[in-house]
Amino acid sequence: MDTIKHHLTESLLMGYSSGNLPEAFNLVVAAHISMCDDCRARLASYDAVGGAVLDDTAPACLAADSFEQTLARIKGEAPGRPTISRPAPGVLPAPLREYVGGDVDAIRWRPVGGGVKQAVLPTSQDATARLLRIPAGAAVPDHGHRGLELTLVLQGAFHDETDHFGRGDVEVAGEELHHTPTAETGEDCICLAATDAPLRFRALIPRLVQPFLGI
């Protein structure tokens, strides 16, 4: 928990708090925060800004029977006090398990070449989220970015031209970065990657397979 070195940016936290991010980015943010108390506290401070904005909003007129209708809603619903169960420890944080339908062993991997496997997660169309499994020591083809790419490490570690990234670390790559993420030896690296624009591959082969991969 305290070994996380690479955190979410201010604009991602504020974007998540204010509800302006695509679902795929929300997923990365929620997964990182599940592992990082520092960003959890930073997010709560952005939520507090939202609370101040709400409290400061000029009130609108409610329907005449608004309160009675709300009471009727309450009485129609079962009084909710579900027992909060803590998820068993695993590789994937809870928000990701909801998309996968379980932990790592429930991921349906598809090979994408070079020993790398991926599983695209169902999110809204404005950005895509995928799990990547990079064999120990192997690399993802070098590429640039047209938009924003967030990569969160869930197992193992990788390095690229900028730094080393271990479990819980998130790399925020923009258009200025061109990199070749390479998994450390010893253990396969599993990451959650989200992009809001297709990547730009330098080599010919990845460019040909790109339409099939959908990255």
Next chain:
Amino acid sequence: MVAETRQTDWIEHVRRIEQERDETAFAELFQHFGPRVKAFLMKSGANETLAEECAQEVMATLWNKAHLFDPSRASVATWIFTVARNRRIDALRKQKRPEPEDLPWGPEAEPDQEEVLALQQDTARLGRALADLPEKQRHLIEKAYFGDLSHTEIAEETGLPLGTIKSRIRLALDRLRHAMR
């Protein structure tokens, strides 16, 4: 000072709702926040009918989920904002909202009263800082929270003093982690 007293009061209202199912406390909370939640949703692009319906749902959620409110980590206004925001994403954007794994309460982790008070003071300070921002900057922040800015338009620097409130919440989280061990 008025704002701080009111915030303390709202915490007591939520406690009465949770433990005593007190409809008077709920009516007072409803009277203050219901019209604000509706206005918030209309500024986010909901038409009046949808905003009315969602505001009722948000307020009903407060009644049903009062036990999830943690006054050492958020003010009542902040808590209501997060419920309203999630309802907005669901109703207007038709998207799922992934939420972080929650840190549940243990019976031994009752909120510390000093921490609760300190968080309220920091929250009130944040509210005043927001009100004191130059008009243009405040407008931009409001626009963001009404869901009206893309994430690329959100600037890194808000000009708001978030540091103190952040360390306050971090402290509460550390306590919670410790109690869970």
